Amino acid sequence: MTIHPMQLVTIIGESLAREPILKLLREVGAHGWTFFEVSGSGRQGERTGEIPEYSNIQVEVIVPPAVAENLLNRLQHDFFPRFAMVAYLCEIRVLRAHKF
Amino acid sequence: MTIHPMQLVTIIGESLAREPILKLLREVGAHGWTFFEVSGSGRQGERTGEIPEYSNIQVEVIVPPAVAENLLNRLQHDFFPRFAMVAYLCEIRVLRAHKF
Amino acid sequence: MTIHPMQLVTIIGESLAREPILKLLREVGAHGWTFFEVSGSGRQGERTGEIPEYSNIQVEVIVPPAVAENLLNRLQHDFFPRFAMVAYLCEIRVLRAHKF
């Protein structure tokens, strides 16, 4: 069993950003992603997750480091000024590197 | 793009602990958090996530190391004896350190 | 407060795999796990999370390294060929090592 290093980018933000985020993920070349419906609170107030339009999502994407950097760059430039949003990076290891 | 180290504290526990956890997060000085509705199983039995009162939540909080340590200390002292609960720490990197 | 290294294994896959995954977790000796209902997209198409039978789940298990390795081995051998699935490993730290 060979385990390969990979990066996990997590994006948390208002659910209206769903479509723009999806578009971005495709553009930077991610091959998969996972969405969570969440509620939360941050600098831009509380999102109680009661009304879809006022709610929050979390996206997790496993990508190689180069894609992660590109993704974070794009988020910082195009998304952070427009949406309530937080993003972070975490080092992980996966089994089948070719999947990502 | 500068990326700053930060810590992610994850708390999983019975959903009745929601309000006390929120109170704790405010007390230790977290500036944001994200809630998930989850189901699970642990030392204190199964929580199938069917009835809100018998269900489970997960909270994720991004905080600087000092806050993380304080938070974990408080959890161990005040929460672990009272609630079915698990907590862990993970090293992450974020873009805008001042947010957390 | 002593903090112990531990490993977090995350499995994302089609929700029909729920029972087989549960069986596997018990077999490798995990003492707890947490389930998320998610939607997502990957090499095997989109799972929009609208119909339980076509939907996605995520499982997170905190385990000692030996169990993690065994778990990943079993996933690779028995699950990856059968189910739409992704799994990864992350280093974490917990407070009470004996729980896991």
Place this chain on the structure above:
Amino acid sequence: MNHDLLQAIQANVLSPALLFFVLGLLAAVLRSDLRFPEPLYVALTIYLLVAIGLKGGVAIAEAGWARVGLPTLAALLLGTVIPLWAYPILRFLGRFSAVDAAAIAAHYGSVSAVTFGAATQYLDRLGESYEAYASAFLAVMESPAILIGVLLGKLAARGSDTIRWSSISTALREAVLGRSVFLLVGALGIGALSGRAGMDQVGPFFTAPFQGVLALFLLEMGMVAGRRLGDLRKVGGFLVGFGMVMPVLHGALGVGVGDWCGLTVGGTTLMGVLAASASYIAAPAAIRLSLPDANPTYYLTAALVITFPFNIALGVPLYYELARRLVH
């Protein structure tokens, strides 16, 4: 057991409500993948509580507070007394720790809205009328026992460093502002304020479907209880017996009180049912937060796995028979 009672039980056993509960038990035991998502569970409880509350509120508006006052006060008293006598039984006969005894006692003094709903369905099926304002008894019986239980638990733990008045206030909050009490009391108030005229519009949604929704809800409760059947082995024989004997005693007490208040056979039955029923939603939530040292396996298993099925299968017809004899 006498003939009438046997017949009453038989009729009950083939009612859709009970059969749905049994189907739910089966689903859990056979590990079917049938599952009610949490939002559906929440939606059903909101519907049932609002429907019960509105109906009762309108009845209060029509009967006047004067007629409702006495039996409602009596119900409140029942809810206060039951935990006080259940506690020593659990503590000294059952040998439970003080905090566990207090916790279980709180559950039996409080009430189950679904058991109440099932009982009204039973009466409707028999064509037996009842005071529709009985929902008010339900509303006032939910909280007092919880507060008594928490007080008992805290007093017993005196000396330890866990006595904090904050936990009493937590219990009070939960007991009064908790989802179920809040909705029930709120809907009762709305019904009372807007009266029959107000109900003309919203009424259809909350009356005709009620029985069917209750049946679906019992399917879900069957699954929830069924998944905890295994806990029966953990709680010991005493608690199993307690979960079936106490309802009968409380049911008889409730029937006596109802009769003394001058209620009809139907209303008297409902008072008995409320006294006999044990809370498995509001009480566990409040107790978990206020008496965290109490073991949930005890109180949940007793209220949900033993007493709830006992009441909807055998208890309700039994208390009805008692009421019939006493009131007539």
Place this chain on the structure above:
Amino acid sequence: MNHDLLQAIQANVLSPALLFFVLGLLAAVLRSDLRFPEPLYVALTIYLLVAIGLKGGVAIAEAGWARVGLPTLAALLLGTVIPLWAYPILRFLGRFSAVDAAAIAAHYGSVSAVTFGAATQYLDRLGESYEAYASAFLAVMESPAILIGVLLGKLAARGSDTIRWSSISTALREAVLGRSVFLLVGALGIGALSGRAGMDQVGPFFTAPFQGVLALFLLEMGMVAGRRLGDLRKVGGFLVGFGMVMPVLHGALGVGVGDWCGLTVGGTTLMGVLAASASYIAAPAAIRLSLPDANPTYYLTAALVITFPFNIALGVPLYYELARRLVH
């Protein structure tokens, strides 16, 4: 205020619908743990929009497009004009930034389906009939103001690098394919195509329970608004006044237009209500995506926390009184 109006308001205040809204406010203010899960919220909106749409569609099929055409066009015009005059008021009297003024104006030109539903309930309760095809006014008034608002916001920002036609097309998409417009227009079309005969079957589900479902929904809206009460302090006195004065002006304008189109008292009232109501679902979603620099606290607080409660409590009876005087 005159006697009739006072009575009309009083009758409204004790209606279950309004009482449920108040109960929701209370739940939020007292921090009860009552909460509607998001799927339940979505289910209720789907039900309400489809019910409103179907009813209107059948009415269109029966009345014929000829009779529906003029008032529908008038409604569409109302929706276009309102943001155009609200914008300078907000910009120059209220001293809001261009983008905030445009965003708020869009919300007041657009409409609230729940306010519309509450108004039909009010009319039903009084036994006042109305053109059932008024749902068509609702349908055509939802989007135009959003587009106007986005255009105003973009024109004002001219010169900055944020002008992108893509954001206009995003607004157009959201305004036309957004959940609520899509469902409402779709159900309207289905009602119109299948007509009364088609409704015989699906009708029962969408008529009798409507009022009760609306009441539950108002409970939820009370909680949603209640959780944002704190934002009232953030928006300043001008916006609070704006949120109550503008509905009255728009309501009067709508009543005038309705009367001019030859609608009945009921239909005229509904035209007034639509003009007076502000969108808090479709508009915020579209504006958030198309004018991300606008501050949501302003437009959400105004539409949801001020104007919505104002309309369902006082506005509806007021516009009805106006309509009665004008039309008679």
Place this chain on the structure above:
Amino acid sequence: MNHDLLQAIQANVLSPALLFFVLGLLAAVLRSDLRFPEPLYVALTIYLLVAIGLKGGVAIAEAGWARVGLPTLAALLLGTVIPLWAYPILRFLGRFSAVDAAAIAAHYGSVSAVTFGAATQYLDRLGESYEAYASAFLAVMESPAILIGVLLGKLAARGSDTIRWSSISTALREAVLGRSVFLLVGALGIGALSGRAGMDQVGPFFTAPFQGVLALFLLEMGMVAGRRLGDLRKVGGFLVGFGMVMPVLHGALGVGVGDWCGLTVGGTTLMGVLAASASYIAAPAAIRLSLPDANPTYYLTAALVITFPFNIALGVPLYYELARRLVH
């Protein structure tokens, strides 16, 4: 096509049920953000299955098992025979791999409860009566084909190391304890046990709203199918043809069997509809777990994107016309 059939199809096309399905397709194709949350989907299926089951169960109680036995047995046989003949067609004409052929065959032998519901709605609209116990045919036809399909798939894979009886038992579990079969059979049993009297109470909730709920559900199915329209290009022309020709053949076969059993025109139509329909919930779940090597794109696209819409738009009126000619 003859005149009657054309008219029958036309009437069907403007029915709300079909129009809602088309609206759902549109929502998916135009990428509207309309979405049914999963819990709402689950709630609707629970409601529909219980309603269908209860109605059938009561009908069985009234008709007696004797009259129900023969056609039910015939239905069971239909469900067993269809995959046996569909398999070689798929394998040798369609050149599918053994496991794909077996998987697809299983879906066409099994049934779709929603298609059945839409067919009863169609008959109701025409005022054509039918044996209400036909739900029993639905219940017995769901599982057998799945088991046959899994057996075929496993036999074909003999020699490889993937033959494990455990997968047959998995299929059996899924086929019998899966959500939909379990609920349908359970509700059927409850209806049969408690009979018409028992239904008096829970009935209203499960009858009047049924058609409207079904319409909403078809809206959702339209979206689900619409999102998979793109897969049509992946499955090849043969499967597209298969998905429309086989239903007609199976429909004719079912009509023949229904007539032979002495059913009315309505009941015969329903037997045809069941034979013609393909499962897209129970079968995919069981097959995915038991024949993991089969490609879901094939069986899901065929059953959900081709056959389901074909049946509710054209198939149902067609089988009805066939039944009318044969039975009269």
